[in-house]
Amino acid sequence: MIKGHPELIIPQHVGIIMDGNGRWAKKRAMPRSVGHRFGAQNFRKITRYISKTGVKVLTLYAFSTENWKRSFAEVNALMGLFKEYLIDLLTNFKEDDIKVVFIGDRSAFDKNLIELIEENEEQAKDRTGMLLNIAMNYGSRDEILMAVKKLCREVRDNGLDPESITVDDISARLYTAGEPDPDLIIRTGGEMRLSNFLLYQSAYSEIYSTDTLWPDFHEKDFDEAIIAFNQRNRRFGGV
Ligand code: IPE
Ligand code: IPE
Ligand code: MG
Numbered sequence: 001m002i003k004g005h006p007e008l009i010i011p012q013h014v015g016i017i018m019d020g021n022g023r024w025a026k027k028r029a030m031p032r033s034v035g036h037r038f039g040a041q042n043f044r045k046i047t048r049y050i051s052k053t054g055v056k057v058l059t060l061y062a063f064s065t066e067n068w069k070r071s072f073a074e075v076n077a078l079m080g081l082f083k084e085y086l087i088d089l090l091t092n093f094k095e096d097d098i099k100v101v102f103i104g105d106r107s108a109f110d111k112n113l114i115e116l117i118e119e120n121e122e123q124a125k126d127r128t129g130m131l132l133n134i135a136m137n138y139g140s141r142d143e144i145l146m147a148v149k150k151l152c153r154e155v156r157d158n159g160l161d162p163e164s165i166t167v168d169d170i171s172a173r174l175y176t177a178g179e180p181d182p183d184l185i186i187r188t189g190g191e192m193r194l195s196n197f198l199l200y201q202s203a204y205s206e207i208y209s210t211d212t213l214w215p216d217f218h219e220k221d222f223d224e225a226i227i228a229f230n231q232r233n234r235r236f237g238g239v
């Protein structure tokens with residue numbers, strides 16, 4: 001529930017493209033890494049808030065398969081922050097019963113980070129609160145390719161009939177298998193694109209883009225996104 005707005009429908013699954021850390025730092029004449037540090041602090045705070053609103057699944061885009069293109073220094077700063085926060089989350093999300101899961105190709109990360117990812121998932125596995133998907137080295141095209149390869153192997157090895165494959169069979173082989181599709185995708189930083197985020201799952205997602213930069217996106221900004229979502233007319237191709 002959103003405070004002061006008990007009438008609002010709360011989306012089951014919300015995705016957030018946490019964009020604008022670099023611009024936030026630039027505005028303050030600081031290095032981009034400072035923007036990422038403030039962005040990471042905000043991530044922890046807003047996640048705890050969202051977990052109390054009734055959202056069942058939250059998917060946060062933290063690092064894309066394309067973000068490796070950035071300078072070594074920036075990627076390094078991000079990896080350092082991921083480690084710091086994954087240690088912090090072990091205790092921090094426990095109290096809120098948040099079930100943390102990581103989506104994306106973790107094999108590209110260093111051993112220490114992979115261990116922290118596994119430790120977080122292991123400690124969170126029996127939690128029953130909000131499911132939090134943290135998308136790290138995530139790219140939707142890679143995810144769809146992974147699903148296609150799985151299906152091809154099943155055709156080759158298990159006698160799966162290619163003609164019998166359905167759209168749900170594809171969904172069931174994505175990282176988000178078994179989860180509802182996102183109802184709402186929020187993008188901070190003002191861009192109007194998905195940047196390889198949940199392409200298959202977002203077929204009927206409502207998109208909400210705000211100019212607010214990620215480190216400045218607070219509880220009231222989330223509430224505003226939910227209010228805007230409630231004003232949308234979702235038709236799913238019907239009338
Ligand atoms: C989003 O902020 C964080 C990541 C992509 C890791 P950016 O770093 O993309 O910030 P801008 O878009 O350059 O302002
Ligand atoms: C999307 O932001 C990725 C994340 C927020 C993790 P980008 O900053 O990488 O997207 P583009 O480059 O503006 O499309
Ligand atoms: Mg960006």
